[in-house]
Amino acid sequence: MNAEIISIGDELLIGQTVNTNASWIGRELSFIGARVLKTTTISDQKNEIIKSLSTIGPNTQCVIITGGLGPTKDDITKQTLCDFFNTALEIHHPTLDKINEYFAKINRPMLETNRKQAELPRACQILDNNYGTAAGMWFEHDKVIYISLPGVPYEMKGIMAEEVLPRLNTLFELKSMYFKTALTQGIGESFLAELIKDWENKVFEGNLSLAYLPSPGIVKLRVSSYYGEKDKSKIKLIFDELETIIPNYLYGYEPDTLPSIIGQLLNKNELTIGTVESCTSGLLASYITSISGSSEYYQGSLLTYSNELKTKLAKVSVNSITEHGAVSETVVREMAEGGRDVLKVDVCISTTGIAGPTGGTDEKPAGMVWVAIATKEKTITKKLQFNGSRERNIHMTVLSSLNLLRNSLKA
């Protein structure tokens, strides 16, 4: 089944609201095995709506329209659909009863504009809205289904889940699309592609699709099949092979995250953790504690931004700072080892660097960072170099540190 989504609303076009409805509907349709060919966002204008409805693709069997069903004057979708399908509005009594009940419940008078929401096109099936006063509509015309839903995400999602998805599933006997998304850190998209090009060929030979989804510091690899669950084991095997090719980059699969995987490793090994941060100044700790229940393993941190606090709190020697500078392998090592002792944790991770844009020198340019991980057995250190904005350098440091930590925990 092929679908298109039409979102109606000026607030979407001028970017005042991000169109999360279209992505939500896209995800839900994909899950039940429908294929979204196109999504379009248009203005609250009759001619624009008519034009979009008139130009849907020849392979589209279902059009989902959101927005423009509210009680105010600028909500024109319902009347426009009547014109397009050559029908008229009439009172839909079950909907009127529901609206009456709703206003009785909240103990407010019902306005004429609310009564008008029960006027619905004669030529459609009504889709119950249990979350608001704007009913959904289901039209069938020239073998295409047109579904009109309110733009309020909460109401739209309710009608989709309770009415639309079950009906579509039955009607089209849909196979669900199956996909799995691997997460990689520490390698850019093009280097990754180069490294796994033989594997990539195997994905295509297996009639599977592959997408690279890059974001700062992380590249996701999504392998999908339109043959649904029956390709599940094939996709698992293909990712098992990938794990042997890039074990240090591939850190897990959605919906896991670096912090959740680190949490699992720490819990499994019964280890506690703390951080001593300079340039990341708390962002590393805030990632680790983004997981509910992280208090099982995370104890606390020292954020030693000034050199005084590096020596006072984390026991870094004054000599090391004077001799090597605060951004140095010696200091980052002492921070991790001192922090492990002071915080009384099994694992301590430390960062010190020049986040930029100011503060860099020829020898130590902005974006240069040292990371260390101290455990009972040993301390490892790593030097990193980034070239982004201050925010980006800090963010990249955190992701790289977390992946370094993951690799050291699983080793």
Add this chain to the structure above:
Amino acid sequence: MNAEIISIGDELLIGQTVNTNASWIGRELSFIGARVLKTTTISDQKNEIIKSLSTIGPNTQCVIITGGLGPTKDDITKQTLCDFFNTALEIHHPTLDKINEYFAKINRPMLETNRKQAELPRACQILDNNYGTAAGMWFEHDKVIYISLPGVPYEMKGIMAEEVLPRLNTLFELKSMYFKTALTQGIGESFLAELIKDWENKVFEGNLSLAYLPSPGIVKLRVSSYYGEKDKSKIKLIFDELETIIPNYLYGYEPDTLPSIIGQLLNKNELTIGTVESCTSGLLASYITSISGSSEYYQGSLLTYSNELKTKLAKVSVNSITEHGAVSETVVREMAEGGRDVLKVDVCISTTGIAGPTGGTDEKPAGMVWVAIATKEKTITKKLQFNGSRERNIHMTVLSSLNLLRNSLKA
């Protein structure tokens, strides 16, 4: 000038990624006075791209296309544009030089796939990308401008700001809109609207436009004029009045941020600052240090997630924790005062709360937070209650704490 936006990417259609690019571009185009008629999202398939390019509306003068410019096999936009505009790829030497420089700087070998990114259509103007290796492209065809940009938001925004928007502005002689955006924290959109409705009427009477731009914890108020700079002083006066109405909520104007304003206040008063954090676990410190040069006033922090570290590092008394619990006014006060002493800072801000979703009780539900600010003169405390996700509660705590700090510094 009328524009359309075409976003290319399966990840957008299946809802794996929300299309924030289209809304960002929509907002920027609106600001310079262009009108976005339509946005379309399509699959990474040649025929879909060609179809979209062939069906743009008769009134559209500019089409902005994002996505599909990466170095991997699934990136087909560049070749498709060549086919559509009947041109061919050739090496663009300035771009090749830039890519070479980039890889020299990060000290990595340049791959063949990266070299291919310098192969660009002969029939277009190249738009410099200072944030990555995929250049932007500017085609002109039948009096319509077609602009192709990478889908990575960071790179797309850079090329838009540095190349596309200035060119469009000049070419179409767009009216330069003047606007100023005030920033408020601590009050929801509808309460704010109620509080400032008389002021709002004055804005409209002055032939100015007002937009509410809400995001979690912050509502921005943008007042704009299509008459350009000549309304600058009028807009200043209207905001001066607003400052007297909501002094505790209105914290500044774009491009300032809460951390930048706090930095200015600390520098002006020659004060140093530190934090003692439990539930925010470093996010508060990372906000404060988001400002380059924050080492002038920010010294460091204690992240005392466990009760042991609250007593050991921040000198909170064991009795206070036993008697009142870790999330209490007594403990948050002791954290701020202990931190002020240990970190040797003039101002110390502390947080303790239940971020959720687990860990709440009837008496202390998830989302309940205590904040304290200790100075030489006094310690103030405040109890907050949020009802969002873990991430949202932490984020809201940080913003509220920073605004509380701002109000106490300016007092």
